[in-house]
Amino acid sequence: MYGRLLVSLLALTVIPVIVLQVFYSSYLISNIRNNRMQLVRDYGTLLMEDLLTSDYLEGNTSELIDTELRNFTGLYDGRALIINSSYLVRFDTYGMLTGKFMVTKASILAMQGSEEDYYDPLTDQASVTCVIKDDNEEIKGFILFFVSCSDLTNTYSSLRNTTIIVIFVFVAILTLLSFALARTFTRPFEQLGESINRISEGNFDENVNLSGFTEIETISAAFNKMKGSLKHLEETRQEFVSNVSHELKTPLTSMKVLADSLNTQDNVPLETYKDFMLDIGSEVDRENRIINDLLSLVKMDQGESQLNIANLTVNETLEAVLKPLRPIAARKGVELRFDNNRIVLADYDEVKLNIAISNLVENAIKYNIAGGWVHLSLDADETYFYITVEDSGIGIPEEYQSRIFERFYRVDKTRSRETGGTGLGLAITKEVIELHHGNIKVSSREDEGTAFAVRIPLVYKPEEENRSGGDRI
Ligand code: ADP
Numbered sequence: 252m253y254g255r256l257l258v259s260l261l262a263l264t265v266i267p268v269i270v271l272q273v274f275y276s277s278y279l280i281s282n283i284r285n286n287r288m289q290l291v292r293d294y295g296t297l298l299m300e301d302l303l304t305s306d307y308l309e310g311n312t313s314e315l316i317d318t319e320l321r322n323f324t325g326l327y328d329g330r331a332l333i334i335n336s337s338y339l340v341r342f343d344t345y346g347m348l349t350g351k352f353m354v355t356k357a358s359i360l361a362m363q364g365s366e367e368d369y370y371d372p373l374t375d376q377a378s379v380t381c382v383i384k385d386d387n388e389e390i391k392g393f394i395l396f397f398v399s400c401s402d403l404t405n406t407y408s409s410l411r412n413t414t415i416i417v418i419f420v421f422v423a424i425l426t427l428l429s430f431a432l433a434r435t436f437t438r439p440f441e442q443l444g445e446s447i448n449r450i451s452e453g454n455f456d457e458n459v460n461l462s463g464f465t466e467i468e469t470i471s472a473a474f475n476k477m478k479g480s481l482k483h484l485e486e487t488r489q490e491f492v493s494n495v496s497h498e499l500k501t502p503l504t505s506m507k508v509l510a511d512s513l514n515t516q517d518n519v520p521l522e523t524y525k526d527f528m529l530d531i532g533s534e535v536d537r538e539n540r541i542i543n544d545l546l547s548l549v550k551m552d553q554g555e556s557q558l559n560i561a562n563l564t565v566n567e568t569l570e571a572v573l574k575p576l577r578p579i580a581a582r583k584g585v586e587l588r589f590d591n592n593r594i595v596l597a598d599y600d601e602v603k604l605n606i607a608i609s610n611l612v613e614n615a616i617k618y619n620i621a622g623g624w625v626h627l628s629l630d631a632d633e634t635y636f637y638i639t640v641e642d643s644g645i646g647i648p649e650e651y652q653s654r655i656f657e658r659f660y661r662v663d664k665t666r667s668r669e670t671g672g673t674g675l676g677l678a679i680t681k682e683v684i685e686l687h688h689g690n691i692k693v694s695s696r697e698d699e700g701t702a703f704a705v706r707i708p709l710v711y712k713p714e715e716e717n718r719s720g721g722d723r724i
Contacts, residue, residue: 253437260429265422272418280407284400287327288368288377291396294323295381298394303385307342308335308392320344329376329398334358336392361393375401439467443474455482494659498541498673502534509534537671544675547606548658551682558600558686560711565595565604565629565636572608573627580616586624587616595631598711599687607683608638610676611703615642617670618701631709635689638705646697655693656681687711 298320305313324331324344333342338358340348360367361380370377379396439461446459455478461471509527513519550557573589580587608627615625623643630637647655651662659674684691689707 253433256436257429257433260432261426264425264429268418268422268425272414276407276411276414280404283403283407284370284377287398287400287403288370288379291327291329291377291379291398292368292381295379295394295396299381299383302333302383302394303391307333308383317342317344324396324398327398328401329396331397332395334361334392334395336362336390338362341392357395358393361395362390364390370400375399375404435463439463439471443470446474446478450478450481453485455485491658494674495545498659499538502538502541505534506531537673540671541673541675544673544679547679548675548682551603551679551686554686558603558711560598560600560713562596562598563601565597565599565638566591566593568599568601568605569608569627569629569638572605572612576609576612576616579613580625583616583619584621584623585616585619587612588624588626590626590628593630595629595636595709597631597636597707597709599707600683603683603686607680608640608705610680611640611705614676615640615644615701615703617672618642619644623700633709635706635708638707639702640705641700641702643700646699646701647693647695648697649695652693652695656691 298316301313301316302308305311305316307313307316320331320333320342321344329344331342331344332340332348332353334340334353338352338354340351340353343349357367357380361382364382366380366382368377368379377398377400379398381394381396383391383393385391442459442461446457449457458475458478459471461467509531513524513527569589570591573587577587612625612627619625619642625643626639626641628637628639628641647662651660654660655662656677658678660678661672661674681691684705684707687707688711689705691706692704693701694704695701
């Protein structure tokens with residue numbers, strides 16, 4: 252890019268300057284030579300009048316004309332010849348050909364009316380032929396001028412030399428500027444390339460700080476933003492992988508401990524065996540739950556294509572959610588209530604919504620107190636339906652509320668484990684709701700209770716790209 256930019260800049264600056272110089276110079280010199288020839292022709296035209304009126308061509312002499320002509324040609328270091336129609340040279344300012352005949356190709360052409368001017372670069376002389384015609388347009392003779400152009404050429408040469416020096420300096424400055432500009436343009440891209448390489452090597456710490464042009468600064472800011480997202484993604488990924496390994500290892504470790512303790516003891520009573528085997532069984536269930544939850548999340552990560560949308564009655568789905576949970580709530584002494592007054596029809600994936608709301612109600616029971624209550628409600632307007640799950644449980648401290656939807660995040664690990672939690676429930680719930688272009692918001696007070704509010708559009712539009720954020724409720 253640097254090379255191309257440099258060549259382009261040079262092509263756009265230096266080349267036009269040189270081309271302009273070459274063309275302008277040749278135009279200039281030919282223009283001033285033409286001016287001189289025109290001046291001589293104008294003088295010749297004036298002289299013709301005098302020659303005709305004084306019958307100079309027929310033999311009369313005129314000292315005035317001769318002197319004037321000598322003076323004029325003397326000015327330009329030149330020569331003039333006045334020739335009549337018989338090719339007799341009436342006057343030669345050099346005196347050499349006066350009274351002699353001059354029959355040359357040029358004289359014959361002149362007598363035929365041809366008035367050709369030409370410049371001879373070898374002698375640096377211009378020749379101008381002025382044909383003398385009387386009032387009846389009859390050719391009476393002609394004047395042949397030879398004027399030197401060397402004074403013009405000399406002035407022009409010295410001028411050109413100065414110009415060449417100026418142009419050379421100018422071109423040198425332009426070339427240096429082109430180098431500097433090309434460098435300025437390409438440097439940020441090089442820096443960006445270096446940063447991308449560092450990121451590819453896993454180094455997310457350094458920010459790029461490109462400056463100079465607004466566009467470059469915009470790229471720089473966008474790049475840093477993208478790098479921030481990548482860094483966050485990488486951290487989340489690493490955390491997730493380490494969480495997954497840890498979570499999957501915990502039940503296995505428990506099982507190993509239980510099995511080892513049975514193996515190392517002799518004559519273990521059957522009761523103890525049974526107890527231990529029950530524990531091992533529940534650890535297997537736990538492992539199974541984690542794997543199933545992880546599989547659901549992985550599937551949902553593949554996006555909306557995983558949804559099986561149908562137009563259904565939300566009330567029925569919520570009843571189906573509550574059915575298996577009623578005995579659990581009853582066992583815990585928690586009152587489970589559902590305001591099922593209004594029938595709501597909407598587009599959703601029944602299995603997934605069931606899982607999402609089950610997680611919320613299950614949590615509301617799990618993190619509740621004996622004698623507490625869980626209140627499920629359903630409402631709708633013309634665009635959305637709203638589900639709220641409120642409980643009178645232990646609540647979630649303010650500082651943890653923003654993190655509870657993260658995968659494997661638990662406020663109280665021990666309590667979650669005791670109640671069979673995997674730490675994935677709310678992450679799954681949020682994912683399901685967002686796949687339906689809805690959102691979920693939590694509000695909670697420690698030791699008072701928690702409320703989860705869900706909002707989902709009644710009509711599912713697959714092309715809708717923007718997922719609703721938690722702040723939209
Ligand atoms: P878990 O399997 O541990 O229940 P979740 O993802 O379902 O995982 O919930 C994450 C954490 O959020 C829980 O460990 C718990 O600390 C907290 N939590 C969720 N729901 C409630 C609730 N209704 N009341 C109090 N705490 C809750």
